[in-house]
Amino acid sequence: MLITPEPRTAAPPDGAPIVGMIGGGQLARMTAAAAEALGVGFRVLASSVDDPAAQVVRDTWIGSHLDAAVVGAFSAGCAVVTFDHEHVPADCLAAVTATGAQVRPGSAALALAQDKALMRQRLTELGHPCPRWAVLDRAQAREGPSQADSFIAQVGWPIIVKTSRGGYDGRGVWRIEDVDALSALLTQELPDGACWLLEECVPFEQELCAQVARSPSGQAVAYPVVRTRQIDGMCAEVIAPAPQLDESLAMQAQQIALRIAGDLDVVGMLAVELFQAGNQLAVNELAMRPHNSGHWSIEGAVTSQFENHLRAVLDLPLGDPAPRSPVAVMVNIIGTDARDLYSGYRHVLARDPQVKVHLYGKSVRPGRKLGHVTLVGNDPQELLTRAQHAAHYLSGIIDE
């Protein structure tokens, strides 16, 4: 009987390049679908066969993104290597380059994406609007919270404190109300190479995200600016475009994102998270990859963020980022301990034949991003209500 689960993978045909993505999460999983359509090869470095992308991508390699030898072996044969997360160290980026593959975004841009304190410093130098900020290194942190006195005197309580490296989805970020809380926090262990980043707590009206794609040749396109709602520091909901956002503010947000992409020589997708208060914008965080704020673009835009990320890193002409309907709404499916997700499908799909559900193949764990739901149409509030119902039913927050 001639049957094998065949480990060998075929090369893409006739001149099509292979894009390697380091990290096997949902961003890699959704990028895979875009690569399948474009007909370019797609290789993933995942840490486990259970990772969202590892479950579906043929050319999956299992290994550590922290091991330069692993990353080098993975990169051999790729035209370009790009990233599903920010956590690849510099020696591993050098290992990619040594194989002849392009690292995109480049090492210099990634260094900023990896370190929020460096990023703040660079954005401030470049004149981009930021909340006021200060840094406490390890030695200062050991001295205790008095080291922050002059900063607190300027900005007042509460403040936002972040580890400069290693955080994601609300991890590594705290809202600190007083000196006792700060004192307790500063005794915690920092990730390798990290310092404490203290930021003004901006009394924002809404959080926005401006996404752009930029290619090595400098072509750039801007997606509509979206409103995001975070819960516990994790993206919960996105409305595209941001409702009731003044047009000149929306253009200003797009211009900030385009300028940052140019200033930092970003290649691929760049997400610029912004606080809006009145007619003021301030940059919160950056991500140099496809981003949760842009999942709506799969159904909602002519060209999804995943396709444009691939086109950008391959230095292909970028696709139209224009919206395909007046409004798109995305709601994340966050795990509870209530149930598995598939059991909710029958109810959710029967109730709303227009709902687009994306599940990432993750096992359920409370607080974990397991998938998302998108709806497109005309009325933001109506779409949000429907999308929330679907997402909350699937995760088990509601049961009817």
Next chain:
Amino acid sequence: MLITPEPRTAAPPDGAPIVGMIGGGQLARMTAAAAEALGVGFRVLASSVDDPAAQVVRDTWIGSHLDAAVVGAFSAGCAVVTFDHEHVPADCLAAVTATGAQVRPGSAALALAQDKALMRQRLTELGHPCPRWAVLDRAQAREGPSQADSFIAQVGWPIIVKTSRGGYDGRGVWRIEDVDALSALLTQELPDGACWLLEECVPFEQELCAQVARSPSGQAVAYPVVRTRQIDGMCAEVIAPAPQLDESLAMQAQQIALRIAGDLDVVGMLAVELFQAGNQLAVNELAMRPHNSGHWSIEGAVTSQFENHLRAVLDLPLGDPAPRSPVAVMVNIIGTDARDLYSGYRHVLARDPQVKVHLYGKSVRPGRKLGHVTLVGNDPQELLTRAQHAAHYLSGIIDE
């Protein structure tokens, strides 16, 4: 160094089923993207690692769909097994069922999809409109073309002659102008179990395709009826919906497709190819799977044919088949000996930032379906011109 191209594949999490698809062509490749979004497991039985789906699907098995032992081993662990083509023999279907997996569409429906003469007989019995037809078995064919005299006397020359089994994309179909040509054809070898199917040559104004999805519980949805243009018996272009098609004829076409789906107990996608002449419709061919006529639905419909095929075979509620824009146009990319496809990307993508290109990962061969191009918008002729340019430039038919 811990790195392996990992042959083991992870099970989908927490109750999500595995759908197996027999056949590793572009239909399986595009179904894979829909399965990734839905978060259901997707396993492919391909004949080679170079097959379009085998290049991208993690859970790919290499083996023959004609070998019942292979098909049985492949099916074990699948909740449902479905098909990228019609060529799986009955003993292999029995091998699927023996594992406890559902065969969808079922064996009885598939038997009709596999044999155009059986299908004609059944559709005629059920009263569905068909071109006039007759059958010549092997013995009759050996007697020569005089066996067709009474049929020719009814319908006149030319006639369409098909092998009842084994054809696809225009192979196994001939337009026969006179008795000498028929005589020559009848000396050709028939595929196993096949006979010659003779059909009236319908003087149609346009070819249409009506697609429906139907679930085991009997829920069914109908896509907009499209116009198809065939070149050398192969689908070349699709306009959705069919322009200038009388609304009552469009409804009649949808009703024919829905009735056939019910009559034949089809599960999954059903494509009904139709000839239109005046206010008359006649059924040309059926396909019980996603179909070239429905590729536009990836961008053009709320729910693509690939997602609805999966939802149907899993007996999940079906998604909305409504169009997302007034018009969608699809043009196939057919191989020439001019060039590889990727080299045309820079020009095509720069020229039209809205064009959606789908390449199937096939090496170039003249006359081979290598991919397709979709555009959505308002004006069928303008979209067709743009889509033709992109498809023809990529395939090398034009070079500017």
